Amino acid sequence: MLLAIDCGNTNTVFSIWDGEKFLCTLRTSTHHARTADAYFTWFHTLVQHYQIETDITDVIISSTVPRVVFNLRVFADRFFNCRPLVVGKPECLLPHNARVEAGTQVGPDRLVNTAGAFDTHGGDLIVVDFGTATTFDVVDTDGAYVGGVIAPGVNLSLEALHMAAAALPHVDITKPQNVVGMNTVACMQSGIFWGYVGLVREISSRIREERGRPMKVIATGGLAPLFQQDTGLFDAFDEHLTMHGLTVIHKYNKDMAA
Numbered sequence: 001m002l003l004a005i006d007c008g009n010t011n012t013v014f015s016i017w018d019g020e021k022f023l024c025t026l027r028t029s030t031h032h033a034r035t036a037d038a039y040f041t042w043f044h045t046l047v048q049h050y051q052i053e054t055d056i057t058d059v060i061i062s063s064t065v066p067r068v069v070f071n072l073r074v075f076a077d078r079f080f081n082c083r084p085l086v087v088g089k090p091e092c093l094l095p096h097n098a099r100v101e102a103g104t105q106v107g108p109d110r111l112v113n114t115a116g117a118f119d120t121h122g123g124d125l126i127v128v129d130f131g132t133a134t135t136f137d138v139v140d141t142d143g144a145y146v147g148g149v150i151a152p153g154v155n156l157s158l159e160a161l162h163m164a165a166a167a168l169p170h171v172d173i174t175k176p177q178n179v180v181g182m183n184t185v186a187c188m189q190s191g192i193f194w195g196y197v198g199l200v201r202e203i204s205s206r207i208r209e210e211r212g213r214p215m216k217v218i219a220t221g222g223l224a225p226l227f228q229q230d231t232g233l234f235d236a237f238d239e240h241l242t243m244h245g246l247t248v249i250h251k252y253n254k255d256m257a258a
């Protein structure tokens with residue numbers, strides 16, 4: 001059984017993959033100081049709570065925060081007696097190597113999304129991930145990551161308004177009824193929501209134009225469904241894209257080692 005760990009700048013997600021399906025998905029906030037023992041206490045409590053029979057033999061990690069990898073390695077070694085595969089390390093092979101400028105470190109989450117999206121949807125894709133940052137990953141015909149776009153995340157943008165302007169409150173994202181807001185909160189929500197709809201539309205269309213071919217837009221991340229409603233921004237929403245990508249990369253490495 002595989003334990004797949006997707007560690008983002010805001011949240012860390014653990015999923016158990018039995019080879020056919022995910023048995024559970026557990027979420028915690030990302031903290032570089034969390035110890036291996038603390039991970040296990042949290043993990044074990046939830047696995048017991050959900051009464052899941054686990055027999056973890058393999059661990060794969062994607063982390064956009066380099067500092068957390070040490071404790072996750074200790075966690076894998078101490079509790080599952082295994083050496084984890086870490087996406088982005090030379091020993092972790094990718095089904096298709098990224099084609100980017102020499103010396104560029106592509107975020108592991110973007111490499112994982114690329115592998116997952118290509119496996120499910122084929123080539124010529126734009127993958128949009130609404131995480132801490134909103135990223136666009138361009139997946140070539142053959143499945144290689146060939147570049148993309150990084151924009152500030154939705155919640156980060158709302159937080160930045162609140163932090164920088166004394167009179168602007170903390171607000172949660174929602175889809176406003178109107179564009180013209182008649183109170184402060186509605187004005188902020190409109191700016192972020194409709195601004196993002198425009199951002200996604202413009203960037204997707206410019207990517208297609210630059211590459212001169214039709215490309216499908218696949219969205220993932222917790223906020224994607226909110227942006228999909230009535231906007232037709234995406235060809236598909238794939239909630240489990242990152243986790244699926246981790247299983248694809250794990251299987252590829254197993255097959256290559258066999």
Ligand SMILES: Nc1ncnc2c1ncn2[C@@H]1O[C@H](COP(=O)(O)OP(=O)(O)OP(=O)(O)O)[C@@H](O)[C@H]1O
Pocket residue numbers: 007008009010011012130131132133172173174220221222223226
């Ligand atoms: N309707 C909503 N309003 C506000 N926040 C939401 C809504 N739906 C989901 N979210 C939040 O969106 C976030 C989406 O999670 P996701 O895993 O896609 O990215 P993240 O964890 O924030 O970023 P990262 O992977 O970079 O750490 C979660 O924090 C979730 O609580």
Ligand SMILES: CC(C)(CO)[C@@H](O)C(=O)NCCC(=O)O
Pocket residue numbers: 008009064105106107108109110131132133135150
């Ligand atoms: C852009 C983020 C923060 C999105 O999670 C992550 O993929 C990252 O840290 N990337 C490194 C730079 C790059 O991907 O080009």
Ligand SMILES: [K+]
Pocket residue numbers: 008109129130131221242
């Ligand atoms: K994410």
